[in-house]
Amino acid sequence: MNAPAGDQLRAALSAEEIAELNELGIPVTFQPGAVIFKEGERSNHAVLIKRGHVKVVSATHADQELVLAMRGPNEVVGEMAPLDGRPRSATVVAATPVEAAIVSAEDFNTFLDAHPRVLRFLLTQIMQRLREADHG
Ligand code: CMP
Numbered sequence: 001m002n003a004p005a006g007d008q009l010r011a012a013l014s015a016e017e018i019a020e021l022n023e024l025g026i027p028v029t030f031q032p033g034a035v036i037f038k039e040g041e042r043s044n045h046a047v048l049i050k051r052g053h054v055k056v057v058s059a060t061h062a063d064q065e066l067v068l069a070m071r072g073p074n075e076v077v078g079e080m081a082p083l084d085g086r087p088r089s090a091t092v093v094a095a096t097p098v099e100a101a102i103v104s105a106e107d108f109n110t111f112l113d114a115h116p117r118v119l120r121f122l123l124t125q126i127m128q129r130l131r132e133a134d135h136g
Helices: 005-010 014-026 080-084 105-113 116-134
Strands: 026-030 035-037 047-049 054-058 066-071 090-094 098-103
Touching: 005 090, 014 047, 014 098, 014 105, 080 105, 098 105
Parallel strands: none
Antiparallel strands: 026 098, 035 090, 047 098, 054 066, 054 090
16 A cells, blocks of 8 residues: 555655756855855756755845755755746755755756656645745
8 A cells, every 4th residue: 555645745855866866967066155046036947955954044034034944965955946937936045065966947847747756745845835834
């Protein structure tokens, strides 16, 4: 029998999925404090974090930095713009030295077409944010 849908969907990317996504990407490093995405900018690649941590911050609270989330190894950040073609929804800054892979929107979307489980996993992450936002 299959695992409950929720459990499967919440599972992070598998080693194979990470390796495949990494193959599609261009390796890049960021120093602590480097801006990886700026809220409102028009860029549409996704970033796979291999080492280190990034923080997602809201630029609308620029006077007092509001950290929305942290992302770390084997997690994807910047998945929204390649999916919906809209400007970046938040600013993402390297919190430590970061090693990552930059995956073009085209390759990222082709990858997601071939890996619907990953697409559903990303969808559940976004849904979780919506649920949290609904309850302040
Ligand atoms: P994107 O909008 O492409 O670029 C900024 C990224 O920050 C976004 O994709 C998500 O990956 C991430 N992000 C935006 N808002 C949040 C949030 N509330 N929690 C976690 N990550 C977020």
